[in-house]
Amino acid sequence: MEAIGAVKGFKDILPDETPRWRQVEERARRVFSSFGFREIRVPLLERTELFRRGIGEATDIVEKEMYTFLDRGDEYLTLRPEATASIMRAYIEHHLYAADPVAKLYTIGPMFRRERPQKGRFRQFHQIDVEILGLDDPRVDAELILMLAHFLREVRIEDYEIEVNSLGCPRCRPSFRAAVVAHLKGREGDLCPDCRRRLDTNPLRTFDCKVPGCGEIVADAPLIPDYLCPDCKRHFDDFCRYLELFSLRHRLNPKMVRGLDYYTKTAFEVTTTLLGAQNAVAGGGRYDGLIRTLGGPDVPGIGFAVGMERLLSLMPPDGAGEEPFVFLAALGERAQETAYLICNRLRLRGVWAETDYSGKGLKAQLKRADKLGCPFAVILGDRELDEGRAIWRDMEGGDQRQIDLKTLDDFIFATYTERSK
RNA sequence: GUGGGUGUAGCUCAAUUGGUCAGAGUGCCGGGUUGUGGCCCCGGAGGCUGAGGGUUCAAGUCCCUCCACUCACCCCA
Numbered sequence: 001m002e003a004i005g006a007v008k009g010f011k012d013i014l015p016d017e018t019p020r021w022r023q024v025e026e027r028a029r030r031v032f033s034s035f036g037f038r039e040i041r042v043p044l045l046e047r048t049e050l051f052r053r054g055i056g057e058a059t060d061i062v063e064k065e066m067y068t069f070l071d072r073g074d075e076y077l078t079l080r081p082e083a084t085a086s087i088m089r090a091y092i093e094h095h096l097y098a099a100d101p102v103a104k105l106y107t108i109g110p111m112f113r114r115e116r117p118q119k120g121r122f123r124q125f126h127q128i129d130v131e132i133l134g135l136d137d138p139r140v141d142a143e144l145i146l147m148l149a150h151f152l153r154e155v156r157i158e159d160y161e162i163e164v165n166s167l168g169c170p171r172c173r174p175s176f177r178a179a180v181v182a183h184l185k186g187r188e189g190d191l192c193p194d195c196r197r198r199l200d201t202n203p204l205r206t207f208d209c210k211v212p213g214c215g216e217i218v219a220d221a222p223l224i225p226d227y228l229c230p231d232c233k234r235h236f237d238d239f240c241r242y243l244e245l246f247s248l249r250h251r252l253n254p255k256m257v258r259g260l261d262y263y264t265k266t267a268f269e270v271t272t273t274l275l276g277a278q279n280a281v282a283g284g285g286r287y288d289g290l291i292r293t294l295g296g297p298d299v300p301g302i303g304f305a306v307g308m309e310r311l312l313s314l315m316p317p318d319g320a321g322e323e324p325f326v327f328l329a330a331l332g333e334r335a336q337e338t339a340y341l342i343c344n345r346l347r348l349r350g351v352w353a354e355t356d357y358s359g360k361g362l363k364a365q366l367k368r369a370d371k372l373g374c375p376f377a378v379i380l381g382d383r384e385l386d387e388g389r390a391i392w393r394d395m396e397g398g399d400q401r402q403i404d405l406k407t408l409d410d411f412i413f414a415t416y417t418e419r420s421k
Numbered sequence: 422g423u424g425g426g427u428g429u430a431g432c433u434c435a436a437u438u439g440g441u442c443a444g445a446g447u448g449c450c451g452g453g454u455u456g457u458g459g460c461c462c463c464g465g466a467g468g469c470u471g472a473g474g475g476u477u478c479a480a481g482u483c484c485c486u487c488c489a490c491u492c493a494c495c496c497c498a
Contacts, residue, residue, distance in 0.1 A: 005489085008489090008490095059496095060495080060496050060497080061496085061497085064422085064496095065496080065497095082497095082498085111498080113496090113497080113498095115495085115496070115497080116422080116423095116493095116494095116495085117490095117491085118491075118492060118493070118494095119491080119492065119493090120497095120498085121496090121497075121498085125498065126498090127498055128498090129498095205496095258497090260497090269497095269498095270498095276492080276493085277492085277493065277494085278496095278497070278498080279497095280497060280498055281498070282498065283497075283498065284498095304498095305498055306498065307497085307498025308498080309498080310498060311498085329456095329457085331456060361455090361456075361457095362456045362457055362458095363454075363456080363457065363458075364450095364451090364458095365457090365458090366457055366458040366459095367457095367458050367459085368458085369458065370458040370459060371458085371459095377457090377458085379456075379457070381456060383456085391457090393457075393458090395458070395459090398457085398458085398459095400457085
């Protein structure tokens with residue numbers, strides 16, 4: 001029979017890797033809690049319309065990257081390509097704004113985008129997603145970045161840069177957009193085909209283009225900060241001032257734009273040079289009009305997402321191993337049964353114990369204990385059984401002593417609790 | 422969607438101009454120690470060399486097609 005492989009771009013997270021995943025998740029939860037965030041869990045599947053309206057029709061995600069299918073011939077559903085839209089949907093659907101004017105939420109889970117896989121980019125990938133709804137104060141924007149930086153520190157990631165920019169609001173963006181279009185139109189012929197198309201759909205995205213010719217044209221293009229309305233400008237200035245208040249090193253990148261349409265005002269990205277072409281570890285920004293666009297009240301919001309796989313590949317290696325506490329080696333049928341019993345009694349008391357099922361020799365059993373990384377082993381043969389005792393072996397030093405069988409369970413349990421302190 | 426690279430044992434990789442080339446290390450199993458792991462020594466199992474076709478006396482090696490993986494463009498976390 002031919003074996004069935006995983007779907008392209010979908011990865012198994014094997015037992016050797018899961019401890020690190022859990023470690024990151026736990027640290028995220030701890031950090032977010034202390035900043036007042038609560039967890040929300042939303043479905044992986046939503047109506048396609050949610051993402052079309054939320055993320056924007058002209059974005060790459062909606063245009064060509066979504067896993068969309070017709071469900072039983074009556075409605076289009078999509079595997080979520082990001083979490084924000086779903087969280088906004090839940091926020092509106094359950095009237096969370098009514099209970100509290102401010103909602104601080106986070107979620108951790110898989111996202112799906114049908115792109116060509118490469119280093120740091122998968123079709124199913126995982127994000128840690130954080131949102132603050134109901135506050136538009138620039139202090140909140142700075143505080144969110146403070147929390148993100150703190151979290152990165154907690155997972156021992158140091159080599160990164162925070163880039164910030166303001167994308168303006170519906171009041172100031174049209175004039176900026178017009179200026180960019182005017183600038184680009186003059187040299188339209190020198191633009192790459194993609195950018196020529198973007199001229200109509202989303203001219204700001206030409207800023208991202210890496211084609212050398214486009215880079216030159218964009219080099220002296222108008223910059224967003226110069227076109228911000230007084231309100232946006234003040235917001236951005238204050239935001240930057242608060243970043244400095246926290247001594248958060250950051251870089252102004254007036255050419256940074258984001259691939260999702262809903263962003264307004266503050267935008268930021270955490271980048272690193274260590275990831276190859278996929279240099280963004282985290283990214284986010286403010287989206288003051290999104291909730292209303294999705295049929296909710298006019299509530300401002302800001303959030304960010306961290307790419308789990310990318311984060312993990314940046315983390316320094318850590319011996320977050322998992323090993324049993326004791327191996328019960330048994331010789332002879334009667335001893336094997338006793339060892340089997342003790343092993344499971346220990347497990348019921350919360351001590352990770354392993355034993356042998358093969359009836360192999362002592363050498364093979366100790367070898368197994370060593371391979372598993374057990375710090376201790378119990379040796380129990382019919383000989384010991386008859387004398388009502390067992391051998392307690394320290395695997396590191398090789399010291400051995402006799403333990404009365406009647407007190408063995410308690411002895412092991414006590415040693416275990418002592419050691420886990 | 423478009424390019425480039427790579428496919429040999431579970432894993433990491435070797436195999437001169439096509440000519441005993443199907444190997445090593447590691448892991449696994451066993452023995453050296455009839456009841457004592459790690460180090461060392463010895464042995465064993467395990468591969469239609471990604472798949473299919475072609476050239477040739479001879480193909481892991483050259484050519485074609487397909488597939489998979491990978492990196493990059495694009496975009497983003």
